[in-house]
Each structure stands twice: as C-alpha cells, then as structure tokens.
Amino acid sequence: MSNEHTPTMLNQVHSQKQSFTVLPQQIQLLKLFHLNTLGLQQRIQEELIENPVLEESVSEEDNVTEASKDDTIQEYQDQAEYQEDDIPDYKLEHNNYLSDADLPQRPIPEYLDFRKDLKEQVRVLLVDPMQLMIAEYLIDSLSDDGMLEQDMSSIADDISFQKNKVIAAAEIEYVRRQLLRLEPMGIGCTSIKEFLLLQLRQRDQADKKTQLAIQLLEKNFGDLAHRNMEKIASQLNINESELRGILKLISTCQLKPLAESSGPPQRDAIVLDFVVTQNNDIIEVSLYRQRSSTLFINNSLSAMVTNGKCGDKGTLQYLKSKLSSAQWFVSAIKQRETTMLNVMKAIVRFQKDYFKDGDIRLLKPMILKDIADEVGVDISTASRITCNKYADTHFGTTLLKDLFSKGIENERGEAISNRVIQKAIEDVVEGENKQKPYTDQQLVAVLAEKGFNIARRTVAKYREQRQIPVMQVRALWA
Numbered sequence: 001m002s003n004e005h006t007p008t009m010l011n012q013v014h015s016q017k018q019s020f021t022v023l024p025q026q027i028q029l030l031k032l033f034h035l036n037t038l039g040l041q042q043r044i045q046e047e048l049i050e051n052p053v054l055e056e057s058v059s060e061e062d063n064v065t066e067a068s069k070d071d072t073i074q075e076y077q078d079q080a081e082y083q084e085d086d087i088p089d090y091k092l093e094h095n096n097y098l099s100d101a102d103l104p105q106r107p108i109p110e111y112l113d114f115r116k117d118l119k120e121q122v123r124v125l126l127v128d129p130m131q132l133m134i135a136e137y138l139i140d141s142l143s144d145d146g147m148l149e150q151d152m153s154s155i156a157d158d159i160s161f162q163k164n165k166v167i168a169a170a171e172i173e174y175v176r177r178q179l180l181r182l183e184p185m186g187i188g189c190t191s192i193k194e195f196l197l198l199q200l201r202q203r204d205q206a207d208k209k210t211q212l213a214i215q216l217l218e219k220n221f222g223d224l225a226h227r228n229m230e231k232i233a234s235q236l237n238i239n240e241s242e243l244r245g246i247l248k249l250i251s252t253c254q255l256k257p258l259a260e261s262s263g264p265p266q267r268d269a270i271v272l273d274f275v276v277t278q279n280n281d282i283i284e285v286s287l288y289r290q291r292s293s294t295l296f297i298n299n300s301l302s303a304m305v306t307n308g309k310c311g312d313k314g315t316l317q318y319l320k321s322k323l324s325s326a327q328w329f330v331s332a333i334k335q336r337e338t339t340m341l342n343v344m345k346a347i348v349r350f351q352k353d354y355f356k357d358g359d360i361r362l363l364k365p366m367i368l369k370d371i372a373d374e375v376g377v378d379i380s381t382a383s384r385i386t387c388n389k390y391a392d393t394h395f396g397t398t399l400l401k402d403l404f405s406k407g408i409e410n411e412r413g414e415a416i417s418n419r420v421i422q423k424a425i426e427d428v429v430e431g432e433n434k435q436k437p438y439t440d441q442q443l444v445a446v447l448a449e450k451g452f453n454i455a456r457r458t459v460a461k462y463r464e465q466r467q468i469p470v471m472q473v474r475a476l477w478a
Helices: 024-034 037-050 060-075 079-083 089-095 114-125 129-140 152-163 169-179 192-200 208-225 229-236 240-251 299-307 313-350 352-357 368-375 379-386 418-431 440-449 456-465 471-477
Strands: 054-056 274-279 282-287 295-297 390-393 396-399 407-409 415-417
Touching: 024 037, 024 152, 024 313, 024 379, 037 054, 037 313, 054 313, 114 129, 114 169, 129 152, 129 169, 152 169, 192 208, 192 240, 208 229, 208 240, 229 240, 240 471, 274 313, 274 352, 282 313, 282 352, 295 299, 295 313, 299 313, 313 352, 313 368, 313 379, 368 379, 407 418, 415 418, 418 440, 418 456, 440 456
Parallel strands: 274 390
Antiparallel strands: 054 295, 274 282, 390 396, 407 415
C-alpha cells in the first residue's frame, strides 16, 4: 500500500488592464475650476475659517470703508450735543424732501428673486437632506423662464462629481417631479410639451375637448410640429373644425412657467468672472477679481512648524497638516486663475471678430475640444472653466457657454455657427406677419435669401431648440 500525495497545481493567470485614478487633490482642483466668482469667494471664506495658517490681506478699498465707519462713530460719541435738540435731525432732513401729506401710505414691496422663493417652498416640501440638496441644485440650474434645459444624466454627473458620491439620474428625476408641485406651476419642466400637458391636466378631465387636447400632445406632438394635420384629425377621429377648436384650447395655455416681465431682469444678479476690454484693435482679457494675490501663509505659524517649536507633538502635527493644506490651496487658486485666463484668451482669439462688435452673426463654430487643444488642457477642464461663467464686454454681459456651438457649411463652403442660424430664425419669426406666420418650408426659403441654405428638418430642429412653436400654434397665439 503506497502512500502517495497528489501535488496541488497552482495556476497563475497574468492579465493587464489600464486604470485611471484621480487623486483627491485633483478632484479638489477641478471643483475650484467649476466655481464662479461668488462660489470661489464662499470657498475661500470656508478655508480661512478652517485653516489658521491661511490668511487674507485687506484691500485698500476695505480699509477706506473701515475708516469711514470709524469717522461716523466718532461723530456721534458726544451724545450731550444731540440730546439738547428739540427736533431730531432725521425729521428735519425728511421734511426737506417730503411733506407730511406726501408720506407713503404703505411700504414699497421688495422684489423676491424667484429662485430664493422656490428654495423656501421646497424646504417645506422635502425633508431628506440629499433630496433637498438636489432640489436646490435644480433650482439654481433653471433658466430665467423656469424651464430646466439640462438632461438628468448630465445633472447627475455634475452633482456626483461635486459631492464625491454617485447620484443616479432616476433620483434627480424624482426630485424634479417634486418641483412641479411648486408655485408657479410648471417650474422644472424640461419642454413646452410637458408644460402644456401639466396645464391641461389641471383642467376639467371630463371635458371631451380637454381629453382630446391631452391625447394630441401625448401621441401626436411630433405630427403637430410637422403640420401633419390630416394625420392628427384621422387618429383623433375628428374633423377639421373640431381640430381647430382643440388647437384653440391649447393656445390658451402658457408657453413658459415664468413670464418675462416677472421682476427685474436676472442679469442684475449675475456675478462676473472675466472682463474683456477693447483698445483700438487690441482685445485684452482680465479676471473680474484676482484672489491669489490676497492670500498668504502666516509667517509666525510657518516658522513654528519649520523650527519645530510648537509645544506638544500633536500641535506640531496639526500645524504641519494645516500648513501643507494652505500651501496647496494658494497654489491651486493661482493655477485656477492662470488656467481661466488662458482659456478665456483662447476663446477671444478664436472669436476675435465677435468680440470686436458683439454681432452674433460673426460667431464662429467652436467646441470645447478646440479650446482644450489650444490651451493644452483636458476637455473636462475646459468645460468646468467655462461652466456658468460670465464675461463683461463693451457690448454687454456674455455667458461663455453661449459662445460654443457646432456649425454647418453655407453655399460658399464656409462654416457657420448653428447659433447664428438659430438667431436668424428667431429674427425672421419675430418679424413675420403674426396673423400669417411662416411654415417651416417658408422659413427655409427666407433663410436661403439670407445665405443660409439648410433643410426643412434642420429648420424644425433649430426652431424647437429655441422653443419656437409651429406655425399653427403661433397663429393661434397671435
């Protein structure tokens, strides 16, 4: 009887795979790139509070303000002089401007920004912290007419990146649905179709015409956009007169949740990031406010770390950590400002003709890759640098993302920005006879006269992107 041992066979499998690891500091730097001027100011204040090694110098303007405050306090230190007055100064000053008969009977109402109002509403509606954060992000992403133009996947990616936590698009959509419950109705709708349906569903559902109007929008909105009226009438089993009545009902709905005249224009609340000035033929670019020059390291605390004279070992380790963090933060702010200037200068070089006159017709097709390649950065970096950033120019305030567009060739083979064509469509529609608006085919002919030879389906696509209704609906709204 033999005692045999079966050897254990060890198999080694060699495999190669590529992986990309993003360091935490790289993530923090990309987050700084994404911030606008106001967001950066808040981030700096947070770092100043948390890090005792980091300090900020006070500008001369702040010193003047503080000095004026001290002078004001000094003037009123001698209270005895003012106590002898029989009539308070404020009444005498008031009577110089208004008589008692002209006194206002009620206070002037204060305008409340619609986003601030929506955030107050949503805090009552939602209690989950994550859902509340998503809701406020969506509110900040709304256009000035209350529509949400971004898709849920891109919003989920942005929030996931900012919070270092995976947020599903389905969760974003759930919160967006909650926004539809806010006032005014329709806040957060992603299309005119959705907003129209939302309004119709608030009406009498027993009404036959309302039912057909909802059915038309749900199943035949594309046919309506392409003017297939015979097909719509056939599928709804109605005649031309009944279809006209349904379209008339739809025309009583609003196209946007927020009227353009509701409150002051939102541009008053814009925080600028760049300043573009023109001196003869030279266009110069600068940051609206440079922050790296105001941040510095506390020399005494830095010397304590260098000399090791910090008392106990725990304090030394704490200050070392804070010193390293402060040094990185100042360096990151400098890198942010340098990259921002490089990106903005590349945009200005690319769109030099546009920045000279501000004429949108001079805008060239430009995508993020063009600028990223020019500057030598990743597309994601260029995207975050240009996201939600505004530039002050001699012809007004410009949102950087509006400068990016794809293009098509005209009859001479030149690349034309689709933004230029969209603007041309808007101009033609604005100047058309409101009682007899142009069909998409007629728009094709009018645009051809202006040098834009594009297909009818392209006109329909750009018209829908600019939220311009079809001819029949524009006629009803006239």
